[in-house]
Amino acid sequence: MKTGNKFGAHRVIEPAGALPQPAWKIDNTMEIYDNEILINVQTLNIDAASMTQIEREAGGDEEKIKAKMTEIVEERGKHHNPETGSGGMLIGTVEQVGEKLTDRDLKPGDKVATLSSLSLTPLRIDKIKEVNTDIDQVHIEGKAVLFESALYSKIPEDMEDTLALAALDVAGAAAQTAKLVQPGDTVFIIGAGGKSGLLCLHEAKKRAGVSGKVIGISRSDAGCERIKETGLADVILQGSATEPMNILKEVEEATDGELCDVTINNVNVPDTEMGSILPTKDGGIVYFFSMATSFTKAALGAEGVGKDVNMIIGNGYTKDHADITLEILRENQKIRDIFNRLYT
Amino acid sequence: MKTGNKFGAHRVIEPAGALPQPAWKIDNTMEIYDNEILINVQTLNIDAASMTQIEREAGGDEEKIKAKMTEIVEERGKHHNPETGSGGMLIGTVEQVGEKLTDRDLKPGDKVATLSSLSLTPLRIDKIKEVNTDIDQVHIEGKAVLFESALYSKIPEDMEDTLALAALDVAGAAAQTAKLVQPGDTVFIIGAGGKSGLLCLHEAKKRAGVSGKVIGISRSDAGCERIKETGLADVILQGSATEPMNILKEVEEATDGELCDVTINNVNVPDTEMGSILPTKDGGIVYFFSMATSFTKAALGAEGVGKDVNMIIGNGYTKDHADITLEILRENQKIRDIFNRLYT
Numbered sequence: 001m002k003t004g005n006k007f008g009a010h011r012v013i014e015p016a017g018a019l020p021q022p023a024w025k026i027d028n029t030m031e032i033y034d035n036e037i038l039i040n041v042q043t044l045n046i047d048a049a050s051m052t053q054i055e056r057e058a059g060g061d062e063e064k065i066k067a068k069m070t071e072i073v074e075e076r077g078k079h080h081n082p083e084t085g086s087g088g089m090l091i092g093t094v095e096q097v098g099e100k101l102t103d104r105d106l107k108p109g110d111k112v113a114t115l116s117s118l119s120l121t122p123l124r125i126d127k128i129k130e131v132n133t134d135i136d137q138v139h140i141e142g143k144a145v146l147f148e149s150a151l152y153s154k155i156p157e158d159m160e161d162t163l164a165l166a167a168l169d170v171a172g173a174a175a176q177t178a179k180l181v182q183p184g185d186t187v188f189i190i191g192a193g194g195k196s197g198l199l200c201l202h203e204a205k206k207r208a209g210v211s212g213k214v215i216g217i218s219r220s221d222a223g224c225e226r227i228k229e230t231g232l233a234d235v236i237l238q239g240s241a242t243e244p245m246n247i248l249k250e251v252e253e254a255t256d257g258e259l260c261d262v263t264i265n266n267v268n269v270p271d272t273e274m275g276s277i278l279p280t281k282d283g284g285i286v287y288f289f290s291m292a293t294s295f296t297k298a299a300l301g302a303e304g305v306g307k308d309v310n311m312i313i314g315n316g317y318t319k320d321h322a323d324i325t326l327e328i329l330r331e332n333q334k335i336r337d338i339f340n341r342l343y344t
Numbered sequence: 345m346k347t348g349n350k351f352g353a354h355r356v357i358e359p360a361g362a363l364p365q366p367a368w369k370i371d372n373t374m375e376i377y378d379n380e381i382l383i384n385v386q387t388l389n390i391d392a393a394s395m396t397q398i399e400r401e402a403g404g405d406e407e408k409i410k411a412k413m414t415e416i417v418e419e420r421g422k423h424h425n426p427e428t429g430s431g432g433m434l435i436g437t438v439e440q441v442g443e444k445l446t447d448r449d450l451k452p453g454d455k456v457a458t459l460s461s462l463s464l465t466p467l468r469i470d471k472i473k474e475v476n477t478d479i480d481q482v483h484i485e486g487k488a489v490l491f492e493s494a495l496y497s498k499i500p501e502d503m504e505d506t507l508a509l510a511a512l513d514v515a516g517a518a519a520q521t522a523k524l525v526q527p528g529d530t531v532f533i534i535g536a537g538g539k540s541g542l543l544c545l546h547e548a549k550k551r552a553g554v555s556g557k558v559i560g561i562s563r564s565d566a567g568c569e570r571i572k573e574t575g576l577a578d579v580i581l582q583g584s585a586t587e588p589m590n591i592l593k594e595v596e597e598a599t600d601g602e603l604c605d606v607t608i609n610n611v612n613v614p615d616t617e618m619g620s621i622l623p624t625k626d627g628g629i630v631y632f633f634s635m636a637t638s639f640t641k642a643a644l645g646a647e648g649v650g651k652d653v654n655m656i657i658g659n660g661y662t663k664d665h666a667d668i669t670l671e672i673l674r675e676n677q678k679i680r681d682i683f684n685r686l687y688t
Contacts, residue, residue, distance in 0.1 A: 005589075007622075007648075007649045009589055017587060017589060017590075019588060019589070019618055019645075019648070019649070020648070021644060021645060021648040022615075022618070022641070022645075085640070115647075116647065116648055116650065117644060117647065117648055119644065119648070120648045149649050149650040150650065151647070151650050172647070243361060244363060245353055245361060245363070271366075274363055274366070278351075282663075288639070288657075291639075291640055291643065293639045294639065295632070295635075295637045295638065295639040295642075295657060296429070296635055297366070298639075298657050299635065299657050299658055299659060299660060300365060300461060300463070300660070301363075301365060301366075302659045302660070302661060303459075303460065303461065303495070303516070303659060303660035303661045304351075304363070304364070304365040304460055304461060304463075304464045305351050305363070305493050306460065306493040306494065306495050306661055307659075307661065308659070308661060308662050308663050309659065310656060310659075311656065311657035311659055312654060312655065312656060312657070313632075313639060313642050313643050313655035313656070313657060314643055315643060315646045315647060315651075315652070315653065315654075315655055316643060316644070316646070316647035317646060317647045317650055317651065317652060318652050319626075319652050
C-alpha cells in the first residue's frame with residue numbers, strides 16, 4: 001500500500017494542487033492507502049440546506065432525489081452539492097484500517113459517525129435504499145474513505161444512532177462554549193431553543209455556575225418553551241437577532257446595563273451580526289457558529305459602532321468536541337428527551 | 345439641542361430600525377445633536393475597492409468620477425458605494441462639539457482623521473476640488489457628522505497628514521498583533537510586504553522578542569525586498585497563500601515542523617483561508633484581517649483538515665489602535681521611510 005497525504009490531497013483530481021474540500025472532483029476508488037480508513041456506509045445525513053435544494057429541484061419526487069444524489073457523487077467523487085457548497089455526515093461500520101493507523105482505537109466492525117464533511121469525503125453509492133427528507137437522512141449501500149486527518153466518533157452503545165448523529169451534527173458549538181465561558185460570566189445564547197443552542201445552554205450554565213447568568217433567546221414560542229423546559233436559562237427572551245436595537249435594549253435590561261461576556265450565535269439566519277455584537281461588552285467574545293455569518297458585516301459592523309469585541313469564526317472542530325457533546329446527553333435527561341422527541 | 349442615539353440610529357431614514365452602516369439612506373442634515381461632532385472636511389480617503397469601481401465606471405474621466413461621487417452622497421447621505429459596499433475615511437477639522445461631548449479632549453480647530461467608515465458617516469459634499477485616484481484621495485469642501493460612538497484620531501503634529509492617514513487606514517491589524525503575540529511565539533505574517541503587513545511585522549518582532557521567530561511572506565519581489573529592508577523578519581518566504589500545500593511545506597521547513605503560534609492574514613485576495621490555517625499549529629490563532637475572507641471557507645476548511653485553531657474576524661477597532669499604529673512610525677524609521685516613499 002502507498003501512503004497518501006495526511007489531508008487527502010493525493011486524491012484530488014481537479015483542480016490540481018487543491019485540497020479535497022474546495023476541489024471540484026476527487027478520486028473515489030475504494031482501494032485505500034495505508035493511512036486511510038475504509039467505511040461501509042449505512043446512512044448519509046445530508047446538510048439541511050443541501051437536502052432542501054435537492055428536494056426542491058426534484059419537485060419532491062423520491063426517484064428524482066435519488067437520481068440527483070447519484071449524479072452528484074458520480075460527477076464529483078463526493079456528496080458535495082454544487083448549488084449549496086455543503087455536504088453533511090455519514091454513519092457506517094469500519095471495514096478496513098490502513099496499516100499506518102493501526103495504533104488507533106478502531107477495528108473492523110466498529111460503528112462510527114464521520115465528523116468531517118461529506119464535501120471532502122470520497123464516497124461511492126451502490127444503492128439508495130430510503131430517503132427521509134424530514135430529518136435529512138438517506139439510507140444507502142456504499143463505501144467511503146476517511147483520510148488520516150479526518151474526524152470521526154465511535155457511536156456510543158448507550159444511545160441510538162440517530163440521537164448521537166443529531167448531537168454530533170452540531171458538536172462544535174457546545175464544546176467551544178465549554179472552553180470560552182468562565183465562572184461568573186454572563187452568557188447570551190442566540191437561537192437557544194434550537195439543536196445547537198440547547199447543547200450550548202447546558203455548557204454555559206455548567207461553566208458560568210451559580211455566580212453567572214445565562215440569557216437565552218428564541219424567535220418562536222416553541223423555542224422559548226424548550227428553553228424553559230431545560231431550566232437552564234436565568235433569563236428567557238423572545239425576539240429576533242436581526243433587530244439589533246431591540247436586542248440591545250432587552251439585554252441591557254436583563255443585565256443592568258452591564259451587557260454580556262460571551263455571546264454565542266447559533267441561528268442560521270442572515271443579518272444577525274449586529275444583534276450579536278451590540279449586546280456584548282467591550283473586551284467580550286462573540287462566537288459565530290452560524291454558517292449564515294458574513295465576515296464583512298461582522299468586521300465592518302463592530303468597527304462601525306466602535307465595539308472592541310473578539311469575534312471568533314465557529315470552527316466545527318475543537319479537541320474532544322464529540323465526547324463533550326455526547327456527554328451532555330448523558331448528563332442532561334431533559335435535553336435528551338427534547339432531542340429524542342424532535343430529531344430521531 | 346436634542347440627544348441622538350449613541351450609534352447614530354436617529355439619523356437612519358431607510359430602512360426603519362436599521363443602524364447607519366447597513367442603512368440605505370441616512371439623514372445628512374448638518375445641524376448636530378448634542379452628542380454629535382461637526383467636521384469641516386478636507387480630504388476623503390476612498391476605500392481602494394470603491395475608488396477602483398468608480399474610476400472604471402467613469403472610464404477614468406475626472407468629471408464623471410466627481411459626478412458619481414456626488415450622486416452617491418446625494419442619494420444615500422453618506423459615501424457608501426452601493427456596488428462595493430465599502431466606504432473609506434476622512435480628514436478634516438473640528439467645527440463644533442455637541443455639549444454632551446465637551447469632556448472629550450477635542451476642540452474646534454483640531455485636525456482629526458475619522459476611523460469609523462464613510463459607509464456610516466453623514467456627509468455633505470459642497471465641491472470636489474481634486475481627485476487623486478493613485479492614492480485614493482479626494483480633496484473636497486464639505487461637512488460630516490460624527491456620532492457619539494464614532495472613532496477618530498487627532499492628527500499628530502510630528503507627521504504629515506497623508507502619512508498618518510496611510511497608517512490609520514489599516515490601524516486594526518498591528519494593534520491586534522500587539523495583543524495576540526506572546527514572547528517566544530512563532531508568528532507568520534501573510535502579505536508582510538504590504539501596508540498593513542509591514543506594521544504587523546514591527547509589532548510581531550517587538551512582542552515575540554529574541555526567543556520568538558517572525559516569518560514574513562509576500563508574493564512579489566518588491567514585497568520581499570521591503571520585508572528585507574525592515575530587517576524584522578527572521579525568515580522571508582516568497583509565494584502565494586492561495587497555494588496552501590506549498591505554504592505548509594515552506595513553513596514546516598522554516599519551523600522544523602513545529603508550525604506557527606499566530607498567523608496574521610493581511611492580503612485582500614480570495615482563497616487564502618487554507619494557506620492561513622494549515623501553517624498554524626493546533627491551539628494556535630489565525631487572525632483574518634483580509635476583507636476577502638470567506639466565513640464558510642474558513643469554518644469548513646479548518647474542520648475539513650481537523651485543525652483546532654482559533655480563527656478571529658479582524659475587527660478594525662481595538663482599544664488604542666490609532667495610538668499603537670502611529671507610534672510604530674515613530675519607533676521604526678525604516679517603515680516610516682517605506683510609507684513616505686509609497687503612500688504619501
